[in-house]
Amino acid sequence: MTIEETLLSWEKETYSRIYALTKEALENAREEHDIVKQKYCAQYFDVSVNTLKEWVIHGCPEIRLDSGMVLYSKSAVRKWLLGYQK
Template sequence: MTTIDEKLIEWQKENFNDVYHTMKEALKDVKEERDVVKQKYCANYFGVSVNTLKSWVHMGCPEIRLESGMVLYSKQGVRKWLLQYQK
């Protein structure tokens, strides 16, 4: 026979798991909504390797290079550049 305390603990665990998964999905959505991202995330977004992304830059793909040396990409800018090659 389960006690009220056991039921309460079970209910709290279920609630925590629900909230945890909701927050995890919300954070994932926020990350995907950002336009300016680091190299690795941009490559992942377009389903290519970092080397392919670097190759695109040599072909004219826009990149943002900060004074610190950090390289960023606008997903919208890359998408616009890619669409130039659409036939």
């Protein structure tokens, strides 16, 4: 293997590791923000806001502030969804 091939291999390996670490850091950052607005909760679970509202009718937990703002705990919604797992 030539020096150029070795360097190219090392470069690809390094970029691959950097990409994986960056992706993991972004996922961890998203997880840290457990309480989110309705829109972001729907996006997180890849559903529409209307679907999320339908889930609430069927018992999905939500946080309703006196101001009328609706918030969701992603971990609580995940736990509720897993209750339907067979």
